[in-house]
Amino acid sequence: MSTASAAQPNSFRTGPDEHGRFGIFGGRFVAETLMPLILEVEKAYAAAKADPTFADEMEYYRAHYIGRPSPLYFAERLTRELGGAKIYMKRDELNHTGSHKINNCVGQILLARRMGKTRIIAETGAGQHGVATATVCALFNLPCTVYMGATDIARQQPNVFRMKLLGAEVVPVHSGTATLKDAMNEALRDWVANVENTFYIIGTAAGPHPYPTMVRDFQSVIGVETREQILAAEGRLPDTLVACIGGGSNAIGLFHPFLDDREVEIIGVEAGGDGVETGRHAASLTGGRPGVLHGNRTYLLQNDDGQIIDAHSISAGLDYPGIGPEHSWLHEMKRVKYVSATDQEALDAFQMLARIEGIIPALEPAHALGYVRKLAPTRAREQIIIMNLCGRGDKDIFAVAERLGTKL
Amino acid sequence: MSTRIEKRFGELRAAGRGGLVVFVTAGDPTYEVSREILLGLPKSGADLIEIGMPFTDPMADGPAIQASSLRALKSGQNMKKTLQLVREFRAKDAATPIVLMGYYNPIYSYGVDRFLADAGKAGVDGLIIVDLPPEEDEELCLPAMKAGLNFIRLATPTTDDIRLPTVLNNTSGFVYYVSIMGITGTRSASDADIAAAVGRLKRHTDLPIAVGFGISTPERAAAVARVADAAVVGSAVVNRIAAALDANGVPTPHAASSALDLVKSLAAGVRAARA
Numbered sequence: 001m002s003t004a005s006a007a008q009p010n011s012f013r014t015g016p017d018e019h020g021r022f023g024i025f026g027g028r029f030v031a032e033t034l035m036p037l038i039l040e041v042e043k044a045y046a047a048a049k050a051d052p053t054f055a056d057e058m059e060y061y062r063a064h065y066i067g068r069p070s071p072l073y074f075a076e077r078l079t080r081e082l083g084g085a086k087i088y089m090k091r092d093e094l095n096h097t098g099s100h101k102i103n104n105c106v107g108q109i110l111l112a113r114r115m116g117k118t119r120i121i122a123e124t125g126a127g128q129h130g131v132a133t134a135t136v137c138a139l140f141n142l143p144c145t146v147y148m149g150a151t152d153i154a155r156q157q158p159n160v161f162r163m164k165l166l167g168a169e170v171v172p173v174h175s176g177t178a179t180l181k182d183a184m185n186e187a188l189r190d191w192v193a194n195v196e197n198t199f200y201i202i203g204t205a206a207g208p209h210p211y212p213t214m215v216r217d218f219q220s221v222i223g224v225e226t227r228e229q230i231l232a233a234e235g236r237l238p239d240t241l242v243a244c245i246g247g248g249s250n251a252i253g254l255f256h257p258f259l260d261d262r263e264v265e266i267i268g269v270e271a272g273g274d275g276v277e278t279g280r281h282a283a284s285l286t287g288g289r290p291g292v293l294h295g296n297r298t299y300l301l302q303n304d305d306g307q308i309i310d311a312h313s314i315s316a317g318l319d320y321p322g323i324g325p326e327h328s329w330l331h332e333m334k335r336v337k338y339v340s341a342t343d344q345e346a347l348d349a350f351q352m353l354a355r356i357e358g359i360i361p362a363l364e365p366a367h368a369l370g371y372v373r374k375l376a377p378t379r380a381r382e383q384i385i386i387m388n389l390c391g392r393g394d395k396d397i398f399a400v401a402e403r404l405g406t407k408l
Numbered sequence: 409m410s411t412r413i414e415k416r417f418g419e420l421r422a423a424g425r426g427g428l429v430v431f432v433t434a435g436d437p438t439y440e441v442s443r444e445i446l447l448g449l450p451k452s453g454a455d456l457i458e459i460g461m462p463f464t465d466p467m468a469d470g471p472a473i474q475a476s477s478l479r480a481l482k483s484g485q486n487m488k489k490t491l492q493l494v495r496e497f498r499a500k501d502a503a504t505p506i507v508l509m510g511y512y513n514p515i516y517s518y519g520v521d522r523f524l525a526d527a528g529k530a531g532v533d534g535l536i537i538v539d540l541p542p543e544e545d546e547e548l549c550l551p552a553m554k555a556g557l558n559f560i561r562l563a564t565p566t567t568d569d570i571r572l573p574t575v576l577n578n579t580s581g582f583v584y585y586v587s588i589m590g591i592t593g594t595r596s597a598s599d600a601d602i603a604a605a606v607g608r609l610k611r612h613t614d615l616p617i618a619v620g621f622g623i624s625t626p627e628r629a630a631a632v633a634r635v636a637d638a639a640v641v642g643s644a645v646v647n648r649i650a651a652a653l654d655a656n657g658v659p660t661p662h663a664a665s666s667a668l669d670l671v672k673s674l675a676a677g678v679r680a681a682r683a
């Protein structure tokens with residue numbers, strides 16, 4: 001259906017075009033009620049981007065509140081254990097609130113304030129974006145409503161309690177599969193009803209233009225720091241970058257500053273669930289095709305009739321039937337390679353990192369590690385792999401204990 | 409050549425009354441009951457019919473229409489069957505305009521050109537696609553116009569005077585005014601707000617104005633039909649269908665007639681509105 005004339009562009013970093021498209025992907029597929037606001041967000045974001053005081057504010061909160069830059073850590077024991085390429089980890093799990101999600105939330109809430117919005121809504125899957133949103137809302141004293149699928153509420157209890165402690169209202173969503181996509185539907189319904197005063201902080205690099213671009217820009221701090229840090233540590237760029245993909249925000253944040261360094265191999269790891277061949281997975285690029293959902297055209301898990309198919313993953317943060325539009329484009333351009341890791345591979349990697357490096361990762365980046373475990377031994381010792389350790393695993397210990405048959 | 413939609417609004421104008429537009433979801437609760445309802449709509453007083461194309465993720469719809477979409481999908485409805493339903497209707501009724509309403513993905517998945525060809529052949533008159541604003545006109549709106557189908561746009565309270573011309577450009581058939589900010593079947597707007605909005609739209613366009621969202625009783629429908637060219641009722645009819653299912657979700661024998669009874673009372677309200 002999508003004609004992938006893979007004529008390579010001069011640069012992979014110039015998108016989107018003025019219609020918010022990356023090739024055929026992206027766009028603004030939203031109800032008319034939202035359209036004026038979407039255009040307003042686009043204008044306000046362009047103005048903020050051009051305003052040095054916005055950059056200064058971002059820099060202030062990054063340094064003093066989030067705790068950036070996050071370290072780029074050489075995982076020496078893991079490297080030895082796997083017996084191949086050198087493995088570095090970008091430690092975004094050390095950020096305040098425990099994941100990369102806060103990078104984006106600080107940016108969006110500063111924008112919401114500039115626009116004079118007085119109420120914040122968000123969707124969340126694993127709860128990390130919900131916690132990060134509730135956190136910045138507490139900081140800036142704005143009321144916050146977080147939509148979360150009832151299934152996810154059950155498997156991410158610690159984050160639900162965190163959000164409540166931070167003063168947010170958590171609204172359980174029972175429609176559909178009661179996971180991330182349904183939470184996003186519900187957040188959009190709220191937004192349609194409350195456009196005048198409400199700003200929707202979308203948690204991943206998806207949704208209508210300008211969200212995919214805005215979220216990418218806010219998350220690109222990951223890749224910008226990584227570039228400087230690896231040059232300082234090794235005097236050269238890495239051979240390979242690896243990141244997990246739910247909607248694709250931590251991945252695009254790491255990847256984007258490297259897209260035009262053609263010698264750097266870039267790999268996105270989708271959630272393979274029980275295995276892509278079983279049909280029970282969340283690998284939109286590997287197992288889906290282009291369609292339109294949640295404001296953008298992108299690869300989606302869907303049946304022959306264009307109905308959205310439920311995603312399946314042990315990780316609530318990856319359990320989404322779509323992916324950000326820029327990834328769909330990078331996939332068709334073949335600039336980024338997309339693979340998948342299964343639930344079991346992620347669980348194994350989760351435990352391995354805890355024992356070997358003393359780091360309990362979130363289940364989401366455990367998927368990236370699941371792939372790195374297979375990749376590193378096949379690569380020469382001089383090679384450098386950097387993976388995005390974009391979240392810590394505190395939120396997951398109950399779900400993992402259950403999978404391992406341990407009662408807490 | 410004027411379309412069925414233009415003709416119907418011409419007739420309504422000549423009769424000096426507002427019209428009743430009824431929304432039902434194709435295949436809700438089953439194909440058979442849905443067909444029975446559709447075939448009964450014209451003589452129950454529906455002047456135009458909107459047929460919802462079911463979608464798993466209807467982002468702009470409230471719980472009633474979400475549920476109806478899922479019921480239809482569960483009973484096996486798909487785009488082919490929706491077009492089949494229109495074909496069966498058209499074989500019995502050559503005059504009542506049919507507008508397909510829904511979201512873009514099932515059409516995109518079916519293939520835009522193939523969809524427009526098949527919809528035209530089946531007897532579809534117009535399209536309302538919730539998630540295709542004017543910014544995305546090249547996707548479906550322009551090809552639909554070329555194929556001779558009306559592309560009916562939604563205008564909302566957030567569509568200000570600056571944006572209105574953008575929304576009205578490439579709109580044909582009628583304009584659907586969404587009278588509230590929000591999803592279907594949840595709130596309703598005041599008569600004064602609706603009258604003001606219709607007046608504002610009329611200053612920008614000669615197209616008929618249908619007003620929907622939150623209209624559930626004959627009284628509300630009558631009030632709207634007094635100031636607008638038509639009143640659209642969706643969730644209330646769909647709720648009637650839901651209420652006529654047994655505990656297992658199986659339609660009881662009066663599912664169709666109970667929905668049609670509601671339509672009759674709504675039609676009576678609309679017809680008496682300007683009397």
Ligand SMILES: Cc1ncc(COP(=O)(O)O)c(C=O)c1O
Nearest residue numbers: 128246247248249250317364391
């Ligand atoms: C730690 C962590 N990593 C990754 C993700 C997936 O999102 P994205 O692909 O946008 O980075 C989530 C989402 O909840 C998360 O919590």
